[in-house]
Amino acid sequence: MLRGRELPPLDALVIFEAAARLGNFSRAGLELGLTQSAISRQVNKLEAFLGSKLFTRTTSGVLLTPTGQTYSAEVGRILNDILGVTDGVRAWTGPRQVTIACSRAIADLWIMPRLGRMEAAIPSLELRLRVTDDVLHLRLDEFDLAVFYRREKPVGVAATILGREEIIPVCSPGAPRLGDTLDPILLSIEDPLREWLDWPDWIMAAQANLPTATRFWKLGGYQLAVEAAVGGLGITLGWTWLIREHLNSGKLVPAHDYTLASEGCFYLLRPADRHQRRIAREVADWLISSNEGDVS
Secondary structure: OOOOOOOOOHHHHHHHHHHHHHOOHHHHHHHHOOOHHHHHHHHHHHHHHHOOOOEEEOOOOEEEOHHHHHHHHHHHHHHHHHHHHHHHHHHOOOOOEEEEEEOHHHHHHHHHHHHHHHHHHOOOOEEEEEEOOOHHHOOHHHOOEEEEEEOOOOOOEEEEEEEEEEEEEEEOOOOOOOOOOOOOEEEEEOOOOOOOOOHHHHHHHHOOOOOOOOEEEEEOOHHHHHHHHHOOOOEEEEEOOOOHHHHHHOOOEEOOOOOEEEEEEEEEEEEOOOOOOHHHHHHHHHHHHHOOOOOO
């Protein structure tokens, strides 16, 4: 990506960031262990490279020009990102260490029930579980493997389908099914980052007519909605891949006959532009094997 493109002098970027943040070449020099004149030379070098003035000098220090303000904001952000990535690499390196990123629902309902079997199958594994529902801002350098729902097949990663999106209302055994009560409670979650379908999508697809006394309870996470349904508090939408163990054990049963299938899938993701270590491949293969029978 960098071939044929000239990078700015990297030392000068660090010096520029300090000078911009402190508003004074002398204070920047004290922070970096350099003289004021050395700071000035590096700033001049960067300005010559850019062809733009970054500072105006004042009697008390320096002020950023409009160009300098814009450049400073971006350089500061990038250097902070580099520091974060570097700290992560330094803190998390080793032959048996694997970082798995996933959403909260997948962590609660799919990853956690497998951890005991994973530990037994892969001795000496050191696992880091990175839980986030903000997959759009997850960087590829933050994980070795990831498990997420996506409406469309992700790009820039190697993606293996673990399960397809199939949704059916579910409730506890013995609880009224949808249509058997005049005041059902439909359990949902409050999650602005979630791409998944929700009750309005299912109701429209099923052409279901709900009683006027129907109530919607929005809970803080999908696991809470599942637990509430298991406890007999209402009916939740069941993503069959996620709640397979609940269905197989009989803790949850279908509350309606209609199943909504979409193009969305649950994927195992691997960074495509990075060599995958043996232990990461071993964990990926185990996850896929543990999932056999769950891909429809």
